[in-house]
Amino acid sequence: MQAARAPATAAGAVDAASAGEWAAALIQSRCTVLPKRLAAPGPDRAQLAAILGAAAAAPDHGELLPWRFVLVPERARPALADVFEQSLLERDPAASPAQCAQAREKAFRAPVLLLAIAALGGAPEIPAAERLVSAGCALQNMLLMATALGFGSALTSGKALQSDGLRRLFALRRDEQALCFLSLGTVASSRPRRARPGMEQYVSELEVPS
Template sequence: MTQQPDTAVSGEWAEALIHGRRTVLPKRLAAPGPDPMQLQRILGAAAAAPDHGELLPWRFVLVPEPARGALAEAFAQALRERDAQASGEQLAQAREKAFRAPLLLLAVADLGEGGEAIPATERLVSAGCAIQNMLLMATALGFGSALTSGKAMDSGPLRALFSLRAQERALCFVSIGTIAGPKRGRTRPAVDAYVRVLEAGP
């Protein structure tokens, strides 16, 4: 018979993990990244996200080292589309973003087609929960992580590189690695800053 965890201890551990998670910029994430077993634990955590209707309305695409060059060129092409006058230095900066973290994934959400039973907003919430589960598992394993996006996310070059379907959206990149620089914390908002109680009617 499986022994139930001590709720007081597990609750304190979960609270410490959640509040201990910090965004570490990709340029401060160095090798080594997660090994294959750790990666499976991180990816497996996504499966615990709420998923109304069991649609699996999200997926992740690993970008290994051999594919970073193609991603770098997609970033550069996306910048050229937005700014035909982009300098060589600006294009180099766009390319460099593809090489920063040892582990890089693209989070993709399937928003469905209009009129479906599970709306796009609920699908996005499910994707967000999957991403957060992965970030928390990465933190539990001792790694730093970050989410990054930008104007290239919905560009033609990036959509073509990742073979995104019409109803799919590239949400963000997930970067994970060993923390190589100081983590800069931020002040967490107080609970009463984002919680209200619905007033009863007359």
């Protein structure tokens, strides 16, 4: 995947028309690349800082910062694998060794792995739905920055996100909810992109009764 380059004028400044075209191209080029299709190298320290920094531009009603991200380094992957396996066995005590191995393997796939967490308590005047929207915007900013830097990315969930073991491992507070994992890496293989829905499928105009 080629890194997206922002257009610039001869003077080095981005003009509005070119910036709009570049932003549209970036948004349309973003697609999900599953963790099993991501390989090393992942973002380096500076690139990861740029990706994480993009989250700070998300809308945040009340400036609550109702989300956070936890990086899962290589040394912590076995502990996460234990959580995945234990969660599977809690749901299905008869799970086979092969199924347990498959559950564990998910912790080791992506070169860079983060857990997205939302804080839904406190400040009752700002509904939980608004906090989740803010977290979603932060994630989308990160996905777009990763795409701009030439990396593949994916958001993944699963029943283990709701397990007590995962809550303990990531020291989630009572008011916090694990939303999804964010995986980043170099695209090793890709599938055909799904067709984007047309605007007519999700846009309508308010009709006011006469």
